[in-house]
Amino acid sequence: MxxxxxxxxxxxxxxxxxxxxxxxxxxxxxPESSPDQQITTANSLVAEMPTVLPDEDSICSICMEGFSPDIGGKRVSCGHVYHATCISSWLSRYDSCPLCRCDISGGR
Missing domain, CATH: 1.20.5 (Single alpha-helices involved in coiled-coils or other helix-helix interfaces)
Known part of the structure; x- marks a missing residue:
């Protein structure tokens, strides 16, 4: 044994x-709604977020890549900044900030 x-x-x-x-x-x-509806909602939420230029050593905590100085990132309501495509993809599945879990669903 x-x-x-x-x-x-x-x-x-x-x-x-x-x-x-x-x-x-x-x-x-x-998800409670269809994937297409979630993607559309996520894209519209991201379009409403302010575009900011993060510090040059900042990274997107979703993909762990740096930000391009000419494109910048999207700042969510809690203040964290992500690439637009990264946060859009995240929001198509989840209703919160990937770092602090603050609600950023926009009431969906």
């Missing part, structure tokens, strides 16, 4: 707990 150390069982337990959390999180964020 194989012996398992307590660290093996703790590791397995944590892995199962994390997997369950991700499954639950995914189930709780299932």
């Amino acid at each position: 194989a012996k398992f150390s307590s660290s093996d069982s703790n590791s397995t337990y944590l892995r199962c707990l994390i997997d369950s959390s991700f499954d639950l999180d995914e189930a709780l964020t299932l």
Whole structure:
């Protein structure tokens, strides 16, 4: 019979707990409207966001890439800045800021 150390069982337990959390999180964020409608809503929300020029060492925390000085980024209501395409893609699935989870759904 194989012996398992307590660290093996703790590791397995944590892995199962994390997997369950991700499954639950995914189930709780299932879309209530059609994907096309969500994309249209996300694009219109992003179009209304102010375009800003972040610091040159700033990065988009969604894609982890820097900002182009001639394009800038979109600032959401909580103040965080993302690439327009990144935040639009995010908002087609979620209603909150990727960093602080502040509601930025625009009442949808």
